[in-house]
Amino acid sequence: MSDAVNREANAVVDSGADGADLEVLESEPAFAAEVFGSSIEKARAYVQHLATTGVEWGLIGPRELPRLWTRHVLNCAVVAELLGDDDVVGDIGSGAGLPGIPLALARPHTRFVLVEPMERRVEWLTRVVEDLGLENVRIVRARVEDLEDEEIFSVATARAVKSLQVLIEWVTPVLGPGGRLLALKGASVQDEIVKAKRAIKRFKLTQPVVHELGGTALEVPTRVAELRRH
Known part of the structure; x- marks a missing residue:
């Protein structure tokens, strides 16, 4: 530095x-x-x-x-171990680029789409992505609910966006066959899973697997609920 x-x-x-x-x-x-x-x-x-x-x-x-x-930043970046180079990742409600930008930095060969509906946030994201020279990132100003038939992701990420139940309803239509939702959640993740039981069944998703990442380096590990589309 x-x-x-x-x-x-x-x-x-x-x-x-x-x-x-x-x-x-x-x-x-x-x-x-x-x-x-x-x-x-x-x-x-x-x-x-x-x-x-x-x-x-x-x-x-x-x-x-x-x-x-x-x-x-690191709370998001440790999720990179759940991604592959051939994934196309939609970061839903990207906001300040969390988790999308840290993941794009940690996974420079993976493609990322930052999905954000608010114009001011999109302008900030555009400036930052250009300044960092992130060629594996593009930005889409939209609500994810409006992207059906326009975007297909192999993975969708979300952090501090909505409850798991709402995320499932929003995100599943833009996941390809076998696509995965990686929802970064806090200590209440199991409660959210219980409340999302009907949505999981309705959208034909696998039962959630909860990963705890970065535990040896982070004081509070990153909890990720992973659900896969059948």
Whole structure:
């Protein structure tokens, strides 16, 4: 990392108008380089985008800066082990590019489509993707419900979008045969699975498998509910 980026990474960010509420950007964890490999410099640049314009544009809260790497960027990136190079991944409700951009960095040979309906977020995503030079990423401004017959994904990812039941209803029509939904969830994932029982049966999905990823490196492991279309 250059000296200039180092200074930015250690900068104190003012999250209050009067300067009374200050948050410090989390230092880069040692295992980030292992997760991102040759894309580590782009990952660092993405973190800077989140910490600056991402906060200014309201895509991420300033109070998230002290855990930006571990709770957000790496929390998403560890899901890369569930993807293959031949997958076409639709990141539903991409927002600030989470989990789509960290996954695209960790999986440079996998194709990603960031699906986001809000114009302001799409503009931010476009700027970031262009700045990072992510040739394996394209952006679609749309609601996923409107993409049936227009997009087909082998995998759909979603983080902090909707309940599992709603995600199943939205996403299944854009999954190809054998396609998978990877829903990043919190500690209540099993409760969501129970509530989604009817939707799972209605859309003919396999029973969910819950993965816990990054447990040896992340204080809180990433929980992913994986459902496959028959």
